[in-house]
Amino acid sequence: MKHLLSIADLSREEILEILDTAVSMHEVQHRDVKKLPTLRGRTIINFFFEDSTRTRSSFEIAGKWLSADTINLTGKGTSVSKGESLRDTVKTIDAMGVDMMIVRHMASGAPAQIAQWTRCSIVNAGDGTHEHPSQALLDAYTMRQRLGDLEGRHVALVGDLTHSRVFRSNVLCLTTLGAKVTLVAPATLMPAGIGPWAAREGLEISHDLDAVLPTVDAVMMLRVQRERMSGGYFPTAREYAVTYGLTKDRLGLLPDHAVICHPGPMNRGLEISGDAADAAQSLVLDQVSAGVAVRMSILYHLLSGEGSAA
Template sequence: MSLSVKHLLGIKDLLPSDIELILKTAAQFKEVLQRPIKKVPTLRDTSVVNLFFENSTRTRISFELAEKRLSADTINFAASSSSVSKGETLIDTAKNILSMKVDMVVMRHSASGAPHFLAQHINASIINAGDGINEHPTQALLDSFSIQERIGSLKGKKVALIGDIMHSRVALSNIYCLTKMGAEVVVCGPPTLIPKHIESLGVGVMYDIKEALKWCDVANVLRIQLERQNKPLFSSLREYAMYYGVNKQVLQSIDKEIVIMHPGPINRGVELSSDVADSKNAIILDQVENGVAVRMAALYLLAGKKDQML
């Protein structure tokens, strides 16, 4: 019983059995989180540094809570208030922190591949908490966990990823995770936000949101990431909301109940309207809750690799 990898850099590197193991372990941690005392002593000999080179609320708090509930020691690092702003390189920053005997690194960076690069240079286990437009593995794992929790096994389920597929690391990780678990995936959005050749990952493409919603059991609505678009890819947010926004009218027009997900933060009124985001079909807050359990599972399972790294 062990993961096949030393780091959690992306879902791409995981075997289906790894994903199953993480989800199964997460279910037990979810039970821990329902107890009066939501803390176990498992990682009391482990120190974890949270290296965040990019802003984050949910993921960072979620990781920090996961670490604390496993009794690990945590150190937080934000690039804006550190020596990175004096020009220190990534490797130097990480090596300096690790020389203070840190066992694991949770890392978010705006450059795709940054954690993979760091993994070649340091000894600690690395968990990717989002790298550029590449992957966000723990988000995909918690999405899969939340889908399973709501509608059962992923096998054969139909999941639509809607919105900015091009700039979304959540989308890419979800595609890998869902297809490895036997779900069917369709991406849907304006043609300018869908990468060319995305079909080669084994997913379908739809440009009509109604068609996608009719087809799917679960709609994972992604955030429009204006901060990553360096040239205009659609004419206005209002137009995007008109053609690709998920709202009550469009959901009522397709005669079936579907589960609505969103990785947060929501642009209310753009990709998702408030009445849908707050409806009973939305499992957005369950996703956040499950995030802690899934991250505890990832930390726990990678801590088992600690001795092999020295």
């Protein structure tokens, strides 16, 4: 494994290996000395062309806890804003001899393109509406902590599927792990042409959240991306909350053992009510905590082992 660009590149065994290692990494989080010497001397650049709190900070913490040197670059305040091309920026950083770039970019496919231009390892930290593999891995990790093996489990992904890279990575990750996935969204927020893909992957499609909730083991509420909501996808936020939000009333429809996930940041009162976000079944903060452990595991798998980038 040299790059992490898409969950589609990972086998079931590789996913499980990353998740199992993350369990041990999680233990380090509770130590007084949160430091392992594993990636000493390695340099990791966090290259974020889009805003991020949890992904960027957890990748940075993960790198630091493994003793790598981590540096943050954003689109703003770099030569990108002076008009330098992406290729030249990447080549420049590559020439400094870094070992890994963790890339978030608004264009789908940018990390895969960057991987062609450099010899360092590339981690896709979210590209456009394509994928967000580390998020899917930490979601699977969090669900496994609570539910055990995901084989045969039923997970509903609810909300703005059109714009969600989290949803795309999660479908690939969950189905590879043997879970049954149901997609719930208003027709306007279902990606165009999803039918044949859903049929091939064995995904259920529903527009009725109330009918799906009683059958799930986990429900993942996806953020309504206000910054991409210029196209009139639903009449009002209020109507969306009533038909597709995880409201206090809908909490009662969930089976007792079922868990609630949200990749964050949450729009409380829109796709998820405060009651649901703070319920005992909510794993929102567990997801954040798992984020560091899973990302440590990703960095370890990409930057150690025979023939890892020098």
